[in-house]
Amino acid sequence: MNRTVALSRRTALFGTAGAVVAITLAPKPASASLQPATEAAIKKLIGDKKLNEGRVTLRLPPIAENGNTIPLTVVVESPMTAGDHVKTVHVFADRNPTPDVASFHLTPAMGRAEVSTRIRLGQTQDVVAIAEMSDGSLFIGRQEVKVTIGGCGG
C-alpha cells in the first residue's frame, strides 16, 4: 500500500499494543453484548426482532497480521428452496469506527447460502453476521479475530 513511512511506524506501534491486549483478553461467551454503535446499526437494518443463535457460521482467520484484507466466508444452514431460503445476511464489525461491513442479498438460485469477501478490521474484535430467513426469522453468529496491525486507513 502507498502509505507514508511515518504512518507505518505508527501502525507498527498500534500493532504492538493490540497484540498485548489480545493476550490479556479472556474468551467471551457467545451471548456477550455488543458495542452500542453495533446495536444501533443492527436496529437500523432489522429493528428489534428476536435473534436466534445458530445456523450462521463465519469463517475467518483466528489471527490476522494485516487488518486491511481479511478473508471472510459466511455460511448459513438453509435448503435454499423457493419456500425456505436465506434472504439477506448482514455483517458487522463490532469495534470498527463504523460497524457496518456488508449486506448480502441471496436468492434460491444460489443453491447454497455461502458468500465470501475480504474485509478491513481496525483492531481485535468480534465479527457478527445476522441472517434473515424467508419466513422472517433471524439467526446470529459471531467470530473473534485477533488483529495485530489494524486496517481502516491506519
Add this chain to the structure above:
Amino acid sequence: MAAPIGQPRVRLPSGVKAGDIVEIRTLISHPMETGTRRDSSGNLVPRDIIKTFIATFDGQEVFRMDLHPAISANPYIAFAFKAEKTGTFEFTWINDAGTRATSRSELRVG
C-alpha cells in the same frame, strides 16, 4: 474526483454439470477509500467506494451485495450458484458517484 472503476476480473468454473453448486468469484480494482484516511499533506481523502454489486443470470438477479468502507480495496466477492443450464452471467459494480462497470461471461453447463 472519484477513482475510475477498474477492470473487472471474473473467471467462471469449467466442466460444470447440471445440478452442481459452483462458486462464482469476482474481483475489481478499486481503492475503496474510507473517507477517514489522510494523504501525505494531511488532508482527508474523500470517501469513494463501490457500494453495490449485482449478479444476474440470463437477466434474473441471483445475488446482490451492499458494500461499506470496511470492504477491502480491490473488492473480492464470491457466491454460490446452482448450475442448471448454460447461460450468461452479468456482473455490475456501482460506485458512490453512480458510475457502473459491467462484465458478462457465459457459464457452460454440460
